[in-house]
Amino acid sequence: MISLDAIEEIAQRHLNELPEEFRQYLGDIVFRVQDLPDAETLEALDLASPYDLLGLYHGVDMASKSVMDPHPDIDMIFLYRLPMLDFCQKTGEDLNNLVRHVLVHEIGHHFGLSDDDMQAIEDEE
Numbered sequence: 764m765i766s767l768d769a770i771e772e773i774a775q776r777h778l779n780e781l782p783e784e785f786r787q788y789l790g791d792i793v794f795r796v797q798d799l800p801d802a803e804t805l806e807a808l809d810l811a812s813p814y815d816l817l818g819l820y821h822g823v824d825m826a827s828k829s830v831m832d833p834h835p836d837i838d839m840i841f842l843y844r845l846p847m848l849d850f851c852q853k854t855g856e857d858l859n860n861l862v863r864h865v866l867v868h869e870i871g872h873h874f875g876l877s878d879d880d881m882q883a884i885e886d887e888e
Contacts, residue, residue: 820872
């Protein structure tokens with residue numbers, strides 16, 4: 764089975780391949796690879812199964828940040844290994860491509876893009 768470290772290496776490689784004009788705005792964002800989302804996350808998102816979530820951006824997107832915030836939270840992107848492996852097994856999707864897609868999607872949320880915005884961008888490609 765693919766390890767947490769292997770998923771992290773794939774994600775790091777794709778992160779390093781992003782254009783510098785995007786990477787420079789990631790700031791101190793923290794990337795975490797976990798097996799599954801925690802119960803608190805599942806409850807907050809009203810998800811029935813931890814396998815319903817491949818990744819998550821947690822933080823205040825760049826469009827909503829303010830210098831007036833006294834204690835800004837740490838921006839984090841979570842990638843969930845077991846749901847991604849399950850998705851690949853069920854759909855035949857390449858894990859490398861899926862990790863890249865989820866990573867870019869969650870970075871999009873960091874920049875303030877909605878799911879609909881990102882879908883429109885993908886549809887243009």
